[in-house]
Amino acid sequence: MEIIKLAWRNIWRNKRRTIITASSLMFAVIFGVVMRSMQLGTYDRMIDSAVRQYSGFIQVQDSSYWKDKTIDDLMPDSMALRQRIAKLDGVIDVLPRLESFALISSGNKTKGAFFMGIDPFFDDEMTQISHKVVQGRFIKKDDDGVLLSQRLAAFVNVNVGDTIVLLSQGYHAVTAADVFPVRGIVKIPNPKLDKSLIVGSLKKVQEFYGAEGMLTSMVVNIKSRNDIDKVLPEVRKIIDSGSLVALSWTDMNKELKQQIESDNVSGQIMLAILYVVIFFGILGTIIMMTAERRKEFGVMVALGMHRYYLALIVFVETILLGLVGAVTGEIVSLGIVAYYYTSPIKIGGEMKDIYEQFGLEPVLAFSKDFGIFMNQFYIVLALLFVAVLYSIVKIFGFKIIDALHS
Amino acid sequence: MKRYNIILIITSILIAGLFIQQKANLTATEIIVKANDLRYGETSEGSMDMTLVRPTWKRSISMKMWTKGTDYSMVLITAPAKEKGQVFMKRKTEMWNWIPKISRMIKLPPSAMSQGWMGSDYTNDDMMNEGSLVKKFNHKILRIEKFEDMDCYVIESVPKEDDDVIWGKKVSWISKNDFFTLKTESYDEDMYLVKTEIASEIKIFAGKRLPSKFEIIPEDNSGNKTVVVLREIVFDKPINESFFSQQNMKRIR
Numbered sequence: 001m002e003i004i005k006l007a008w009r010n011i012w013r014n015k016r017r018t019i020i021t022a023s024s025l026m027f028a029v030i031f032g033v034v035m036r037s038m039q040l041g042t043y044d045r046m047i048d049s050a051v052r053q054y055s056g057f058i059q060v061q062d063s064s065y066w067k068d069k070t071i072d073d074l075m076p077d078s079m080a081l082r083q084r085i086a087k088l089d090g091v092i093d094v095l096p097r098l099e100s101f102a103l104i105s106s107g108n109k110t111k112g113a114f115f116m117g118i119d120p121f122f123d124d125e126m127t128q129i130s131h132k133v134v135q136g137r138f139i140k141k142d143d144d145g146v147l148l149s150q151r152l153a154a155f156v157n158v159n160v161g162d163t164i165v166l167l168s169q170g171y172h173a174v175t176a177a178d179v180f181p182v183r184g185i186v187k188i189p190n191p192k193l194d195k196s197l198i199v200g201s202l203k204k205v206q207e208f209y210g211a212e213g214m215l216t217s218m219v220v221n222i223k224s225r226n227d228i229d230k231v232l233p234e235v236r237k238i239i240d241s242g243s244l245v246a247l248s249w250t251d252m253n254k255e256l257k258q259q260i261e262s263d264n265v266s267g268q269i270m271l272a273i274l275y276v277v278i279f280f281g282i283l284g285t286i287i288m289m290t291a292e293r294r295k296e297f298g299v300m301v302a303l304g305m306h307r308y309y310l311a312l313i314v315f316v317e318t319i320l321l322g323l324v325g326a327v328t329g330e331i332v333s334l335g336i337v338a339y340y341y342t343s344p345i346k347i348g349g350e351m352k353d354i355y356e357q358f359g360l361e362p363v364l365a366f367s368k369d370f371g372i373f374m375n376q377f378y379i380v381l382a383l384l385f386v387a388v389l390y391s392i393v394k395i396f397g398f399k400i401i402d403a404l405h406s
Numbered sequence: 407m408k409r410y411n412i413i414l415i416i417t418s419i420l421i422a423g424l425f426i427q428q429k430a431n432l433t434a435t436e437i438i439v440k441a442n443d444l445r446y447g448e449t450s451e452g453s454m455d456m457t458l459v460r461p462t463w464k465r466s467i468s469m470k471m472w473t474k475g476t477d478y479s480m481v482l483i484t485a486p487a488k489e490k491g492q493v494f495m496k497r498k499t500e501m502w503n504w505i506p507k508i509s510r511m512i513k514l515p516p517s518a519m520s521q522g523w524m525g526s527d528y529t530n531d532d533m534m535n536e537g538s539l540v541k542k543f544n545h546k547i548l549r550i551e552k553f554e555d556m557d558c559y560v561i562e563s564v565p566k567e568d569d570d571v572i573w574g575k576k577v578s579w580i581s582k583n584d585f586f587t588l589k590t591e592s593y594d595e596d597m598y599l600v601k602t603e604i605a606s607e608i609k610i611f612a613g614k615r616l617p618s619k620f621e622i623i624p625e626d627n628s629g630n631k632t633v634v635v636l637r638e639i640v641f642d643k644p645i646n647e648s649f650f651s652q653q654n655m656k657r658i659r
Binding site for chain 2: 072105165167169172173174175177178179210
């Protein structure tokens with residue numbers, strides 16, 4: 001206790017030095033936390049828009065579907081199988097889906113689109129697509145009509161209540177052609193999907209493709225992304241491994257995963273460079289402090305203070321200094337992250353186009369994962385520990401005579 | 407005078423010989439024309455079933471077909487129910503598709519000509535442009551050989567320059583006696599074999615002997631083939647050109 005009191009008084013003897021050191025630590029924490037939070041938050045957002053709002057984290061498919069994704073490699077729908085998977089621990093529900101390509105036509109506008117048949121209730125539980133309806137209404141079970149994504153609807157120039165023509169090749173090369181009324185328009189965050197998605201009820205889409213009772217996939221809606229490694233083997237146990245496969249989102253979104261991994265590494269390198277700069281900043285102030293207090297140390301030791309006790313006080317001083325800097329840094333960055341978490345930065349101008357070309361939502365989102373805050377805290381303190389070794393070595397090494405004369 | 411007679415006799419023999427020569431040895435083009443006339447006549451009206459065979463499934467389609475010369479043809483799908491009423495029509499170089507369910511008349515673009523017709527191994531070009539072998543190709547007899555116990559002319563057909571043909575060449579086996587096209591090989595522009603068509607099961611239709619079963623076997627997808635079986639066909643029943651119109655596509659049953 002005595003030591004802490006002494007150390008606390010010591011650091012405030014030279015206010016300016018303390019404030020400079022503490023604020024350099026504070027900025028290190030702020031930079032680290034904000035940068036990491038933005039990166040991880042943006043990854044979460046990317047995964048969310050590509051996976052949770054669309055493909056799901058686990059899918060069961062016909063074993064030959066994934067390779068060519070043709071409408072001929074379908075799996076039979078089975079209520080029994082869906083229920084068995086839904087009963088697994090960590091699984092919320094199982095979503096039946098049938099999806100393929102179709103030409104959409106209205107007036108003299110025609111475009112290639114992606115036609116997805118869903119069970120409106122189960123799908124909405126996971127994707128919350130009904131919240132994205134900006135015009136008209138969400139589809140009902142076995143609805144005759146369809147939902148169009150916003151930019152697709154704008155391209156073919158249709159509104160709610162209009163009728164569109166869809167044309168495609170169905171199951172076993174049957175001609176798929178029909179007209180559908182537009183029930184609603186949905187705004188999808190993922191720009192690629194927003195330009196091409198048509199959503200219909202499973203029953204109607206099966207009829208359209210001549211694939212009654214067939215599915216392209218069963219999407220397994222799980223409670224948390226972290227449960228995948230636990231749930232996936234269980235799903236694999238249940239399904240007939242001869243004709244069906246269970247894929248995880250990383251199998252289905254290899255590009256996204258690689259994109260995130262490479263971006264993450266570059267982020268970590270940036271952070272490492274930042275830490276090197278900060279480390280030398282800290283080391284500089286500690287060398288300065290040790291040099292300034294050389295005479296003081298000499299006097300203390302000359303008066304009979306043990307060198308290890310002196311070293312201990314300097315060590316505690318440094319820790320206190322670190323805590324002051326890091327804690328203020330945490331508080332400030334918590335404020336920044338909390339603000340941007342609720343209102344993410346929207347990217348505009350040319351960068352927006354670049355993001356959209358990559359099929360990404362032009363938004364920098366933030367993560368409020370507690371681990372990010374703790375990690376920066378630990379790293380900054382660790383840097384401090386390494387830097388303080390300099391003054392400890394000096395304390396044990398100096399000659400009293402030289403120190404008193406300096 | 408005597409000398410004049412001799413010249414006359416020699417000349418007549420030569421001319422007669424030439425005539426006989428030509429009678430016995432048809433040119434390649436004449437053989438192709440004869441084979442085509444046998445298959446399509448001046449006009450034809452028939453019905454047939456097409457079966458798509460794939461490694462894991464098969465599916466059948468029934469249809470009616472009308473043709474007039476090489477310029478006009480019309481195909482009406484009669485089964486299965488989902489596709490019933492669909493009509494394809496070729497008028498000279500244009501090809502149209504009527505889909506009653508969406509009330510749309512679709513003009514097939516030239517780029518679609520090499521795509522499969524109704525998901526089969528027949529291309530749109532095969533289905534609608536068959537007669538163009540006569541007009542758009544130059545023919546040459548390669549050899550005479552036996553195929554399925556029949557003496558056949560083997561004829562190589564190479565597209566004429568500046569013609570919009572999707573093939574590099576075609577080789578046909580045409581029987582010497584009946585002019586049945588028993589086998590046709592189609593090669594792409596790099597002269598790789600793309601598919602083989604084989605005709606078999608000769609039957610009599612309205613007094614005319616014809617192969618009734620046609621199989622198309624593509625080269626690149628093993629296990630895939632398309633089989634067309636002719637159920638009935640009549641030839642040279644007068645059909646007006648106006649039959650092949652967009653209005654009629656919507657009416658036809």
